[in-house]
Each structure stands twice: as C-alpha cells, then as structure tokens.
Amino acid sequence: MKKIILLSAYLVLLLMGCTSQKIKTELPKTTHKYTADWESLQKYKVPEWYKDLKFGIYFHWGPYTVPAYMNEWYSRWMYVDGHPINKYHKKTYGSLDAFGYKDFIPMFKAEKFNADAWADLFVNAGAQFAGPIAEHTDGFAMWDSKLTTWDAKDKGPKIDVVGAMEKAIKTRGLKFITTYHRHWLYAWYPTWDKNTDAYTSNFSGLYGPKVPKGTFVMANKPTNPLPDNDFNKEWLNRLTELTTKYDPDIVWFDNKMDIIDEDYRKQFLANFYNQGLKNNKEVVVTYKFKDLAVGSAVLDLERSRMSEKKDFTWLTDDSIDWKSWSNVQNPNYKTSNRLVDFLVDVVSKNGAVLLNITPTSEGEIPAEVKERLLQMGAWLKVNGEAIYGTRTWDIYGEGPAEVVEGHLSEHKNKDNTEKDIRFTTKDDVLYATVLDWPKDKVVIKSLSNKKQKIKQIQLLGSTEDISWEQTAMGLVIQPLKNKVGNYAFVYKIEFY
CATH class of the missing domain: 2.60.40.1180 (Golgi alpha-mannosidase II)
Structure with a gap:
C-alpha cells in the first residue's frame, strides 16, 4: 500500500513538472518597511518574478450566474426600473420585494465545482497565475469569512471557494491571485427603495448601508455622499481578512476604489507589502485609473491594451466572452486566434494578460471555454519561449494594425x-x-x-x-x- 501511495505521489509531481509554468519566487530585494504614505509606498519595486508572468486566468463566479442573463451586473440592473434585466427578472422571478438578489444565493449550489480540475485546466492552458474573484460588486464573499455570514461557506454552495482554489493553484506551482470589488457595493443596491427587499434592514449585511436615492454613479462621475467611516473600515477589514488568511501573491482591484478614503487605501498597501516582507516573499497589487499613486502598484487596464511599448510593467484583464464577464445564456466567445494574437501583442508592449473565464452556476466550465483554453495551451507548449520570461525589444513590432x-x-x-x-x-x-x-x-x-x-x-x-x-x-x-x-x-x- 505504501509503495502505491509513493508511486502515485511521484507521478503527480512528475506531471506537474511537465505541464505547469512554475514561477521562481525570489527573496525580497528590499528590507524597506512600508508606512501608509505615498512617499514610502512609491518606493515599491515590481518583482522580477512578476515581470516574467505573461498569462493568467481568473473567473467571475457567484450568485449572478444563476439567472445567467445578459451580464454579471444582473444584481444591479434587476433593481433599475425599465432595464431589460429588470423586465426579465420580474417576468421570470416576480416582484423585487418578494424575490430579490438574496434569493438567488440558495440556488447557487455549485454542485459540480472541482477546484483541482479547474486548476489542472489552467495549467494545461499555459497559465502562470490564477485565482478567483473573492468578492464581486454584489457583496457576496466567496471565502469563509468571520466578518459576515453572506459568504459562500455559510450560504449557497457551502464551500470556501477562495480556500479551495488557493490550495489547488499553489499546489501546482502557479502564483495565486485574488480580486476585490467591494467598493462597488456602496449604493449598488436601492437600499432607499421600500418596494424592494434591499430596503429591509435584516439584509443589510448583503445589500450594504442605507443611502439616498441617486447616490450610485458610474466610475467616471463623483459619488455624493461618499462612504462613511464604517463602510471604509469594513472594506479594509474584509480585505485584510482575505489577504492574511489566503496569502495571495497578487491582489487585483477593480476600478472605483477612489471612493474609499485615501488613508484606508494607503493602509492596505502598507499592510500587504509588509506582510510580504514578513513572509519573506515579494507581492504585487494592481489598480486602475488613479485609484492608487503611480509607482505604488501595477497599472491594470480593462478590455483594452496599449498602442505602444511601455517602459513599465502593466496588466490587462480581458474576458473570453465579448459581451459578459460571467456565464450567460447566449455567450459570444472570442476565437482562439484572437486570444493568442491579443496575448502576443500585449506581451510585446511590456504587458501581461489576465483572462477571465465564465463557469456556470453549477460549477462547470463550458466546453467552448475549455476548448479555447486548451488551444491556447497547445500553442504555448510550442511557442511559449517567445512569451514566458521575455522582455521587450527596441520596438514592439511592425505592420499596419493600429490599436485603439x-x-x-x-x-x-x-x-x-x-x-x-x-x-x-x-x-x-x-x-x-x-x-x-x-x-x-x-x-x-x-x-x-x-x-x-x-x-x-x-x-x-x-x-x-x-x-x-x-x-x-x-x-x-x-x-x-x-x-x-x-x-x-x-x-x-x-x-x-
């Protein structure tokens, strides 16, 4: 029996060595202890291991995949009168006071979820880093949290998704990334509207604090009133729990983080960078627009790319589906040819690609998505030396194509x-x-x-x-x- 176990372990290690793109973790090159001010935080240096990373995978997965209608903003648009999602919701599920977003959570069972199978797919796709969305705009945490019961361990699938993916991804030698969107939760739901379940105080742990009508605006407009100190504290506390419990190598932020008080943003960066120093590892944070100071973290773009080569390391997040970040009823997947060309173009300009995929609410990765990932992996097995660990040349390229x-x-x-x-x-x-x-x-x-x-x-x-x-x-x-x-x-x- 012992011989069988040892042989099985040897075969697993051998397989990992043959298929995964393992990234060496260098010891920190600085002993600089960070303080929560931009002068200190802008002394941050992007690790060499991160510069070697070119391709990663993450996934939008949560209760919004139950209706699987139009896009991942279902939880927002279902409450906006007259929106196509609002009309669909009322026709399919009933009125918003009787059936709100919270009622999708028991339906989100993830009965076919298999973290090891997903991680194996990521390896075979040629990914060097991977991980889950830890909390999307809907306010539902995908980890086992002590700060809320509105999480995937206590409700819905009753699974610590972040924990399961951390173990599976790190075991295979990939870097682990988690993403955090909680700042969008502020005024996401109509907590002012008595005609919806979002108004009920019993559900404030999911729907957030009471706000006046009209508070929610898009990321390119000023928010008024801004979140109060309680919301800022909760934003930081949940983020701190996430990063200390699961020790990610990379923390990715969605935009609109500028509505969080600057002191809390700076405090998180100092805490996380110092946590890396304490754990004798280099870590990375990404941001969009002007949410963090230039030089304090890695700039990330969304569904876009640079038109020219840059002298700094950057990231872009893109979705495998042209129209949605989550699984929907009528997907429009990009071709493998498009995905490979996008990767090559981004890498030639000093960037890296974080590709989003779209699991179903049951926990399956659609066959068309698997097919594209495996086709990318097959291409990278042949051509990966031109991608992994590379640096830019004198120019990024030649040819007539112009990038918008x-x-x-x-x-x-x-x-x-x-x-x-x-x-x-x-x-x-x-x-x-x-x-x-x-x-x-x-x-x-x-x-x-x-x-x-x-x-x-x-x-x-x-x-x-x-x-x-x-x-x-x-x-x-x-x-x-x-x-x-x-x-x-x-x-x-x-x-x-």
Missing part, C-alpha cells in the same frame, strides 16, 4: 493579419511573431543588414530549413511549404 486605446475599447480593434509582426527577447534571442500564416515572404524592416548580423533562424514547431536573406531593405524570409499550427507563428532569430 481606452477603457473597454477592445471591440474597436480588428483581428491581426500576416502583415503584423510582434517582437520579444530573451537571452540574446529575438522572437519575431507573425500574427497569421505568411502566404508570401516575410519582410522585417527592422532587421536590415545595417543592423546586427543574423546567425540562424528557426520557425518554432517546424523542422524545415528556413531560407532567408538580410538585405538593405530588411530581413526577407521565404515562405515554408508546410504550415505548422493554426495561430501566430514564431521565428526564433539568433545573432552572431
């Missing part, structure tokens, strides 16, 4: 073609990734014979000899006879 920048702008960017080339470097090697199969010769203008002389060129995944010539006009690579793969194609270029 801006929040939620990704739908404005067209698919790439074989004329678009992106560059990354590692260990004195240049990787030139052509974003579609070249039907004719490839010309890289930046590699004319006036530049460094080329020693050899290889197309990753191919055994064919490459016919090429370095001219005054650029590097000319003749087309190959046999196509390899289905998406972006990587030329590995070595110099004398």
Whole structure:
C-alpha cells in the first residue's frame, strides 16, 4: 500500500513538472518597511518574478450566474426600473420585494465545482497565475469569512471557494491571485427603495448601508455622499481578512476604489507589502485609473491594451466572452486566434494578460471555454519561449494594425493579419511573431543588414530549413511549404 501511495505521489509531481509554468519566487530585494504614505509606498519595486508572468486566468463566479442573463451586473440592473434585466427578472422571478438578489444565493449550489480540475485546466492552458474573484460588486464573499455570514461557506454552495482554489493553484506551482470589488457595493443596491427587499434592514449585511436615492454613479462621475467611516473600515477589514488568511501573491482591484478614503487605501498597501516582507516573499497589487499613486502598484487596464511599448510593467484583464464577464445564456466567445494574437501583442508592449473565464452556476466550465483554453495551451507548449520570461525589444513590432486605446475599447480593434509582426527577447534571442500564416515572404524592416548580423533562424514547431536573406531593405524570409499550427507563428532569430 505504501509503495502505491509513493508511486502515485511521484507521478503527480512528475506531471506537474511537465505541464505547469512554475514561477521562481525570489527573496525580497528590499528590507524597506512600508508606512501608509505615498512617499514610502512609491518606493515599491515590481518583482522580477512578476515581470516574467505573461498569462493568467481568473473567473467571475457567484450568485449572478444563476439567472445567467445578459451580464454579471444582473444584481444591479434587476433593481433599475425599465432595464431589460429588470423586465426579465420580474417576468421570470416576480416582484423585487418578494424575490430579490438574496434569493438567488440558495440556488447557487455549485454542485459540480472541482477546484483541482479547474486548476489542472489552467495549467494545461499555459497559465502562470490564477485565482478567483473573492468578492464581486454584489457583496457576496466567496471565502469563509468571520466578518459576515453572506459568504459562500455559510450560504449557497457551502464551500470556501477562495480556500479551495488557493490550495489547488499553489499546489501546482502557479502564483495565486485574488480580486476585490467591494467598493462597488456602496449604493449598488436601492437600499432607499421600500418596494424592494434591499430596503429591509435584516439584509443589510448583503445589500450594504442605507443611502439616498441617486447616490450610485458610474466610475467616471463623483459619488455624493461618499462612504462613511464604517463602510471604509469594513472594506479594509474584509480585505485584510482575505489577504492574511489566503496569502495571495497578487491582489487585483477593480476600478472605483477612489471612493474609499485615501488613508484606508494607503493602509492596505502598507499592510500587504509588509506582510510580504514578513513572509519573506515579494507581492504585487494592481489598480486602475488613479485609484492608487503611480509607482505604488501595477497599472491594470480593462478590455483594452496599449498602442505602444511601455517602459513599465502593466496588466490587462480581458474576458473570453465579448459581451459578459460571467456565464450567460447566449455567450459570444472570442476565437482562439484572437486570444493568442491579443496575448502576443500585449506581451510585446511590456504587458501581461489576465483572462477571465465564465463557469456556470453549477460549477462547470463550458466546453467552448475549455476548448479555447486548451488551444491556447497547445500553442504555448510550442511557442511559449517567445512569451514566458521575455522582455521587450527596441520596438514592439511592425505592420499596419493600429490599436485603439481606452477603457473597454477592445471591440474597436480588428483581428491581426500576416502583415503584423510582434517582437520579444530573451537571452540574446529575438522572437519575431507573425500574427497569421505568411502566404508570401516575410519582410522585417527592422532587421536590415545595417543592423546586427543574423546567425540562424528557426520557425518554432517546424523542422524545415528556413531560407532567408538580410538585405538593405530588411530581413526577407521565404515562405515554408508546410504550415505548422493554426495561430501566430514564431521565428526564433539568433545573432552572431
């Protein structure tokens, strides 16, 4: 029996070593103890291990996946009179005083959830970091909290989702990320409206404090009145519980965090960075817009990307579904080709991709989502050396494609073609990734014979000899006879 157990353990370790993109954790390079002021916090240095990360996966999953209608903001729009979600809710579930958002929680059973199976999928997709949304805008915590009973351990699935995913993800050698959106909860629900269940004080632990009508505004408008001290304290206390209990490597924040008093934001950063020092590990925090001071954390974009290479490390979060962050009845999934090209483009500009996927309320990852993740993983097995641990080159790329920048702008960017080339470097090697199969010769203008002389060129995944010539006009690579793969194609270029 002991031999069987030892053999099984050996096989698990062997499999992990072959499939996961394990990230080395370096010891902190600073003993600087952080204080809750921007001068101290802006001394933060992005860890080298984080600069090596290029691809991560997270997921929007909670009670809002029970109705699975339109998008993850169901919990907000169901209370807005006249909104399509409001009309759907009343027709399907009844009036808002009789059936409110709280009533979806017992229906959120997650009976098919398997943290190990999900983590294995993330590994096979080629992810280097992964994790759950710990609390979305709806105020329902996905961890075992002592600060509220409105959590996934006490209600709904009766599962500590964050804890289960932490164990599964860290066991496989990936970095662990958690996300936090609680600041959106302030005025999210109509706690002023007597015609809804959100007005009832018995449910304030989920729906939040009483606020005047009209308090909720979008992130680009000023909130008035701002949250009081009690809300700020609860925001920090729940966040502190989350980060101390599950020790994430990366904490990701959604936008609109600027409504939280600045002192509380600074205090969290100081606490978390000092926690990292105490645990002898380097940690990362991300933010959007101006929610934290520049240099105190890593900038994150949403459904968008940079148009040019940046000299700082950045992140973008994007969803596998064009129209929603959560599972919905009629999804519109992006193609694997689009997802791979997006990853290559972002990495060439000093960024990384955090891809959102969309589990069902039962705890299944849709077959179409699995298919795309595994196709990305297959591409990365062949071409990952041009992505993982790379750095930017002199320029990010060549080609006619122009990127439209801006929040939620990704739908404005067209698919790439074989004329678009992106560059990354590692260990004195240049990787030139052509974003579609070249039907004719490839010309890289930046590699004319006036530049460094080329020693050899290889197309990753191919055994064919490459016919090429370095001219005054650029590097000319003749087309190959046999196509390899289905998406972006990587030329590995070595110099004398």
